[in-house]
Structures are given as C-alpha cells and as structure tokens.
Amino acid sequence: MATQFGSCSFTSPPSSSSSTFLVPSSFKNETTLFREFPRNKHFPSWVSQIGSRNLGRNHFRLKSSNGHPLNAVSSHDGLAANPLAKDFAESEGKGELFPFSEQANGDCTISITVVGASGDLAKKKIFPALFALYYEDFLPKNFIVFGYARTKMSDDELRSMVSKTLTCRIDKRENCEDKMDEFLKRCFYHSGQYNSEEDFVELDNKLKEKEAGKVAHRLFYLSIPPNIFVDVVRCASLKASSESGWTRVIVEKPFGRDSESSGELTRSLKQYLAEDQIFRIDHYLGKELVENLSVLRFSNLVFEPLWSRNYIRNVQLIFSEDFGTEGRGGYFDNYGIIRDIMQNHLLQILALFAMETPVSLDAEDVRNEKVKVLKSMRPLQLEDVVVGQYKGHSKGSKSYPAYTDDPTVPNGSLTPTFAAAALFIDNARWDGVPFLMKAGKALHTRRAEIRVQFRHVPGNLYKRNFGTDLDKATNELVLRVQPDEAIYLKINNKVPGLGMRLDRSDLNLLYRARYPREIPDAYERLLLDAIEGERRLFIRSDELDAAWSLFTPLLKELEEKKIAPELYPYGSRGPIGAHYLAAKHNVRWGDLGGDDS
Ligand SMILES: NC(=O)C1=CN([C@@H]2O[C@H](COP(=O)(O)OP(=O)(O)OC[C@H]3O[C@@H](n4cnc5c(N)ncnc54)[C@H](OP(=O)(O)O)[C@@H]3O)[C@@H](O)[C@H]2O)C=CC1
Ligand SMILES: O=C1O[C@H](COP(=O)(O)O)[C@@H](O)[C@H](O)[C@H]1O
Numbered sequence: 001m002a003t004q005f006g007s008c009s010f011t012s013p014p015s016s017s018s019s020t021f022l023v024p025s026s027f028k029n030e031t032t033l034f035r036e037f038p039r040n041k042h043f044p045s046w047v048s049q050i051g052s053r054n055l056g057r058n059h060f061r062l063k064s065s066n067g068h069p070l071n072a073v074s075s076h077d078g079l080a081a082n083p084l085a086k087d088f089a090e091s092e093g094k095g096e097l098f099p100f101s102e103q104a105n106g107d108c109t110i111s112i113t114v115v116g117a118s119g120d121l122a123k124k125k126i127f128p129a130l131f132a133l134y135y136e137d138f139l140p141k142n143f144i145v146f147g148y149a150r151t152k153m154s155d156d157e158l159r160s161m162v163s164k165t166l167t168c169r170i171d172k173r174e175n176c177e178d179k180m181d182e183f184l185k186r187c188f189y190h191s192g193q194y195n196s197e198e199d200f201v202e203l204d205n206k207l208k209e210k211e212a213g214k215v216a217h218r219l220f221y222l223s224i225p226p227n228i229f230v231d232v233v234r235c236a237s238l239k240a241s242s243e244s245g246w247t248r249v250i251v252e253k254p255f256g257r258d259s260e261s262s263g264e265l266t267r268s269l270k271q272y273l274a275e276d277q278i279f280r281i282d283h284y285l286g287k288e289l290v291e292n293l294s295v296l297r298f299s300n301l302v303f304e305p306l307w308s309r310n311y312i313r314n315v316q317l318i319f320s321e322d323f324g325t326e327g328r329g330g331y332f333d334n335y336g337i338i339r340d341i342m343q344n345h346l347l348q349i350l351a352l353f354a355m356e357t358p359v360s361l362d363a364e365d366v367r368n369e370k371v372k373v374l375k376s377m378r379p380l381q382l383e384d385v386v387v388g389q390y391k392g393h394s395k396g397s398k399s400y401p402a403y404t405d406d407p408t409v410p411n412g413s414l415t416p417t418f419a420a421a422a423l424f425i426d427n428a429r430w431d432g433v434p435f436l437m438k439a440g441k442a443l444h445t446r447r448a449e450i451r452v453q454f455r456h457v458p459g460n461l462y463k464r465n466f467g468t469d470l471d472k473a474t475n476e477l478v479l480r481v482q483p484d485e486a487i488y489l490k491i492n493n494k495v496p497g498l499g500m501r502l503d504r505s506d507l508n509l510l511y512r513a514r515y516p517r518e519i520p521d522a523y524e525r526l527l528l529d530a531i532e533g534e535r536r537l538f539i540r541s542d543e544l545d546a547a548w549s550l551f552t553p554l555l556k557e558l559e560e561k562k563i564a565p566e567l568y569p570y571g572s573r574g575p576i577g578a579h580y581l582a583a584k585h586n587v588r589w590g591d592l593g594g595d596d597s
Helices: 016-022 045-053 083-093 120-135 155-163 176-185 197-211 226-239 259-269 288-298 329-333 336-354 363-375 522-532 541-560 577-584
Strands: 108-115 143-149 187-191 215-222 247-251 278-281 312-320 385-391 393-395 398-400 418-423 435-440 447-454 476-482 486-494 502-510 566-569
Touching: 108 120, 108 197, 108 226, 108 522, 120 143, 120 155, 120 176, 120 522, 143 197, 155 176, 155 187, 176 187, 187 197, 197 215, 197 226, 215 226, 215 522, 226 247, 226 259, 247 522, 259 541, 278 522, 278 541, 288 336, 288 476, 288 486, 312 336, 329 336, 336 363, 336 418, 336 435, 336 447, 336 541, 363 541, 385 541, 385 577, 418 577, 435 577
Parallel strands: 108 143, 108 215, 143 187, 215 247, 247 278, 312 435, 385 566
Antiparallel strands: 312 447, 385 418, 393 398, 418 435, 447 476, 476 486, 486 502
C-alpha cells in the first residue's frame, strides 16, 4: 500500500508563477501545469529508484494501473488549444515530469466537489466509491469532499445521508467504523443554485478555507441532469477553479441525444474547459472484465492470432437487467435503451474488443485506435435493428408493471426499453463479421457479457459425433462482465470412458474462485484515474462524435417514422424479433437456449 499515494506530485504545477501566467480566467488548462513524459521513452532513473524504495504515503505512486507514469498528460487537445501551454512544454518541460518539493512533502491537497450531491448517483455510487478509495488508502493524505446541490443541508446532514450508503466492502477490518468517521469528517456541504456565480464564489471561499493555503487540486463531479452541465461548468470555471493546481471535471452521461446536441455540449463545455480537463465517464470502462479485455487479448499469444474474421464468426455484446426503469422513467423516456446503453457502454466495449494493437497503453494511443474502429463502422440501418418495450405481466400473486405504467412516462410512449442490432466494421480485420448487440430492461436476468463465437473446425474429424448441428460445437469465448465475473471458453471434449462420446465443457476462470477478494466498483477505478490524470478510460470528444455518427441517423429514423416497439412481457427474454435479426446474420444468441442461458 505504501506507494499508492501522491497523485499530488505528478499532477501539480511546476511553480505558482507559471500557472498564474498561463491561465487567466477560466479553468486552468492542465497541460499548462505539467511537464510531460515523452511517450514510449524511459523514465528518469530517479523515478524507478524512488519506486523501488517504497517511500510511503507522502510520496508519489509511480505507476498507474496501465503501468505508465501517472498523469502522462495528453497533448491531444490541450496543447493545441493553448499555444502558451505548448510553448511552456517545449521550452521548460523537455519532455520530462518532475516532482515538486511541496508535493513530495505531501503539502498539497485535493478537493473533490460532488455537484448534485443530494441525488441518486451521488448517494449510490460516488460517495461510497470515495470512501472505498479512502478505506483502501488510495486517496492522498490531504483531501476533502464537498457536496453541492440546491437542497438545504448542513454538513452533519450530508454526513448522515452519506453514512447510510457507506460500506466496508473490501476485506472488512476492525477499524471500519473509525475509518468511516474519519472519512465523514472530511465531507462538507454547500447549498447553492447551479447557475449562480455568487453561490460558486461562496463554495470557492469554503474550499479555500479547508485547503489552508496548500497547493490545491480541484475535481468537480457533475452528478446532475445534463441540461445543467454547462451552467455548472461556467460558474465553477469562473468562480471556483483552483488557483494553484489543476482543475478537472468529470461529466456523467448522457453526453447529448444525438450528433448535434452532443457537438453543441462539447462546444459549450470547451468555452470554459480544455479537452484534457474534461473526463467524460462511461462507467463500463471501469469494470474489471472490460479492463481485462485488452490484457487478455494483448498479453496472451493464444488469442491475438484468432482475433479476426479468419477465425471469429460473430461477436455478441449483451446487456440485460431484471428490473425496469422504476424511478428513472422521466429521464429514460427522453433517451431510450439505444442511447442509454448501446451508444456508450456496449459500443465502448466493442471498440476495445475490435481495435488494432495500440502503440502503447498511453491514453491517446488507446483512444486513437478506438476512434479508428468507430470510424470504420457502418452507420446502423433500420433493417438491422429490432426495438422492444416491456409490458405488464403477472406471475402467481406478483404483478409487474408495464413501462408505460410509470407515471413519469407519457401515455403511448414509443421509447424502446429493449433493442438488438447488428453492426459491421468495414475494415480488413472484421469485414463481414456481425457484431450483435442486445440491451434490455425488465428481462429475465441481470447480465452483461461479451460472447465470441468462433468458426467451425474445417474438415472436422469428429463431426459425426456432434450430430447435425455443427453450431452447437462451435468454440465460444465468454467474458462475463457481471454478475459473477468470469472468463470461460467452451470447448469440445471427450467424455471419459470407452467409446467416443463428446460433450461441451468450459475452461472456466471464475473470478470468485480464483481471486477471493471483492472486486472494486467501476466508479472507484474511474475516480482514482481522474484524480491521477489518467485519461485512458474516459471518452475523448472525437470518440464521442464517432459514436454518435453511427447511431444518430437510426435514432432519427426510428423517431420520425414512429416505429412501434415490439412488446415483451416484464421478466421475459425479450422480443422474438431479436432472434429473427440474429438468424438473418446466421447467428444464434449465445445466452439463449444453451447450457448457460
Ligand atoms: N442514477 C444512476 O444510476 C445513473 C445516473 N447517471 C447520470 O448521472 C447524473 C446524475 O444522476 P442521478 O443522481 O440519478 O440524478 P438525479 O435526478 O438524482 O439528480 C441529481 C441532483 O440534481 C438535482 N436536480 C435534479 N433534477 C434537476 C433539475 N431538473 N434541475 C436542476 N437540478 C436538478 C437534484 O438536486 P437538488 O434538487 O438538491 O439540487 C438531484 O438530487 C445524470 O446525468 C444521470 O444521467 C448515469 C448512470 C447511472
Ligand atoms: O448507465 C447506466 O447504467 C446502468 C447499469 O449499470 P450497471 O453498472 O448497474 O450495470 C443502467 O441501469 C442505467 O439505465 C444506465 O443509465
């Protein structure tokens, strides 16, 4: 644990004078504040020396989760957007990142402001994730957490609200209660309007008081409805950005409803922020199995040679929830399942799955490859999509509501709560391979998985033993993202004994058996990365544009033509149309009808 600290050191300004000089009125462009490690170069020797000495909590952590130095800052938009930053990096940085004495002494602080602190996501995910990081000693020595929302609350009331959702989930230790108390003492609250600069001046004053003159980095988490993102960014940028350290903003989805609104949102945010200050979160990228996808692929010789149209018949990305939109119908009706899950979570997984090997694990190298894949994809056609909506259903004495029974959903709403789609990547690696996506609410199970179905074995010596249905004998690799994380490969195997009987077995890496510790929540990883300035798991604006370009024409057509969704009973396996869609592409959904459905 000893080297887990010190984001401060890698993410701080070289000197206060340079930061003042570079950024006059809005959030400070981070790129102005750092010297950057050259990509793919060796670190100065002191870096590894200090790392190997395990210096302790006031010193910095030397490697981020991708094995790179922390805060190897992007030059993607930041430098381009700010010529002063570029000059500085060229003249001063000489490509290296240096620690600064005040940080090495731990004399800096991180202030995390959760905007929308009274809301569902803040309570359910953000505060618990922050506490988990604290509990696991991943936060720097000096940090504070501010809640900000319109609801009137005292610090104690916020603490009481937050305490209800904190758990010592990992490796419960005896001092759990003490740790919670210590964490809660660092939580404060400020009530204000989202569009009031005066209220953000007050927040700034409170932050300064707690920061007590230290070099202060500020992270704002926008856990609010998207229509107020820009107001908050404007007020925070003008009135509450850090004067001595970096300022970053985590933006929750949805990032717009289509290409136009997403572009507009990005343009508005960029009036106040540089691209490298914006951390667009897609929490699926923080999930353990999604993070492991690249490890599996790029660090095992056995997979990469198979990873193409030559051996893979189809890829399936499946998301299902066994509950409806209860409580979120108002939000959901304006978006629907395609925008809520497919355009972001499933498409991000697809891009990671299908990208070429990046030059390095640097955030920009990885995101460059993802963008290339997204740009190689065919925009979705209506005939390659099936939409559904759940209807009410009774089972025994229990009855389940229809989507439109939700009082916040307009009568007769055509918003899909289920969709299946066939996507194609028109490049050399994936030409002709269907990537099937399926996402739905109120289905029979909660599950997220990636299924890779391989081609048939040519001239299979054992084909007589499989019977007529060769599809049943196809190898299938499954990455079960949740629940009960696992990676398993379906193989054909001889049943022991005399004679030659074959069956299907799983080579199974079941996480709970192999790694008997709780897996961190996605928000923990992503919050830590944002604090450390690691952008690899956040969405860059050009990725976002490419993702919207794929879905926008389809969404427009669905809405303009008022396509009625196929109704499916709450708790069922979804509309029949999804099977026809798969069959059209010679695919059988791996999660249905088989041995692990
Ligand atoms: N909840 C979830 O599971 C997930 C949420 N998200 C996204 O995270 C963000 C926050 O989600 P969630 O916490 O559920 O949202 P909430 O609807 O709970 O809103 C958060 C807070 O914002 C304020 N607020 C709500 N509506 C308005 C409004 N119309 N105008 C001004 N302020 C408003 C309220 O605080 P107050 O009244 O005190 O100011 C509320 O407590 C959203 O962008 C959502 O899409 C993403 C993934 C999952
Ligand atoms: O982003 C969203 O994700 C959740 C599902 O997240 P999970 O981590 O619980 O799988 C989904 O319920 C919600 O509709 C969507 O906005």
